[in-house]
Amino acid sequence: MDVNVMGISGSPHRHGNTETLLDAFLDGAAEEGAGIEKVILKKLDYSPCRGCNTCHKTGVCIMEDDAPPLFDRILSMDCIAVASPIYSMGITAELKGLIDRAQYLWAKKFVLKTLYFPNEHIQRHKGVFISTAGLSWDNVFDAAFPAITAFFNTIGFEYYDNIIANDMDKYNGIKGHPTALDEARDKGRRVVKEIRSL
Amino acid sequence: MGQIASIMAIKVLAFAGSPRRGGNSETLLDWVLDAMKKEGDVEIEKIALTEADVHPCKGCNACEVLNKCVQRDGMDILHDKIIEADCMVLAAPIYCMGICSQAKALIDRFQVFRSRKFVLKLPVVPPERKGKRLGVFLSTAGQDWDHVFNGAVPSVKCFYHVVEIRDADIHYLMINNVDEKGAILNHPSAKADAERLGHDVIRELQGRLSE
Numbered sequence: 544m545d546v547n548v549m550g551i552s553g554s555p556h557r558h559g560n561t562e563t564l565l566d567a568f569l570d571g572a573a574e575e576g577a578g579i580e581k582v583i584l585k586k587l588d589y590s591p592c593r594g595c596n597t598c599h600k601t602g603v604c605i606m607e608d609d610a611p612p613l614f615d616r617i618l619s620m621d622c623i624a625v626a627s628p629i630y631s632m633g634i635t636a637e638l639k640g641l642i643d644r645a646q647y648l649w650a651k652k653f654v655l656k657t658l659y660f661p662n663e664h665i666q667r668h669k670g671v672f673i674s675t676a677g678l679s680w681d682n683v684f685d686a687a688f689p690a691i692t693a694f695f696n697t698i699g700f701e702y703y704d705n706i707i708a709n710d711m712d713k714y715n716g717i718k719g720h721p722t723a724l725d726e727a728r729d730k731g732r733r734v735v736k737e738i739r740s741l
Numbered sequence: 742m743g744q745i746a747s748i749m750a751i752k753v754l755a756f757a758g759s760p761r762r763g764g765n766s767e768t769l770l771d772w773v774l775d776a777m778k779k780e781g782d783v784e785i786e787k788i789a790l791t792e793a794d795v796h797p798c799k800g801c802n803a804c805e806v807l808n809k810c811v812q813r814d815g816m817d818i819l820h821d822k823i824i825e826a827d828c829m830v831l832a833a834p835i836y837c838m839g840i841c842s843q844a845k846a847l848i849d850r851f852q853v854f855r856s857r858k859f860v861l862k863l864p865v866v867p868p869e870r871k872g873k874r875l876g877v878f879l880s881t882a883g884q885d886w887d888h889v890f891n892g893a894v895p896s897v898k899c900f901y902h903v904v905e906i907r908d909a910d911i912h913y914l915m916i917n918n919v920d921e922k923g924a925i926l927n928h929p930s931a932k933a934d935a936e937r938l939g940h941d942v943i944r945e946l947q948g949r950l951s952e
Contacts, residue, residue: 632895689838
């Protein structure tokens, strides 16, 4: 079967540490024969969620911008890799802005009950979180995980794995990190193999 | 001397971070601010982030060299107010287990202060004002989970640390299980807790500023 993998870069910084790590993951997936595509959030035009809760009644977002078509595309994928650097102990405002816009999917699942992902669907759809941080602290990613967990849950993807590398300031960037890029490439290969085996 | 020197008004800068005006987190904020006003000479400014034109940080790191941000937007007028405030209040709802993106954008734009403090090693506030600034974080969440605020708090701490408001000087009031607009009005303790917080913070500042 064809496996389609989308990488979503939430960094405002093109070709920086996080996007380079995402590229390694996508390269690994491509080596395994997956179809890959990469979305750069800063190139898209979408507003943050306005919290109007209209979608709780209609299941549709009132904002007509690039976010709903992107969610349609995301839902058609087998694997999503969501990438963001850590800014101020959390994901970037760009990625958080997109995640918050998934509210209409959450509303369809939990309020309107018009969207349901069976367990077999969730197992076949894998979500990966990719991140880098300048700080060396082991806990620097901790505050990002809850929002990523909530996002994968909303879109019906299993939270499959993290590819995270801290201490970028010490390594002078991701290319100086001893293992991260190889790990990302391996995980790209492995997730495609696993989806194919299901 | 104390009697001769006129005591300056306590300056409170409040951010309503929610895109929903008059919703639960802003109501909580208004309760705190109303209580603060009753404590005497307090100058309060409330900024609704949804109208403040604060764009996300571009991650360009130019502030590490320039000591200012390259973006020209609403932060230009907020910058000095942030430094001058004796108390900075941030109110924001939890969306998808994290602080709403409008508030995260503001937090990330404090990178210019972080660069000033940690990279350029320049003072963010005059030394005599250190320890005389307080922070307040107010939040609401629809979920009833106790851990629903855990993803937001570390970013809030960064927000305050880089402008010289210490961990111990941040006050929190976080109310879960309030979802629909106005739900907080039915909460058993939120209003009283907010009023007590507003009162306590101003009293604490009055004490510290007269030291």
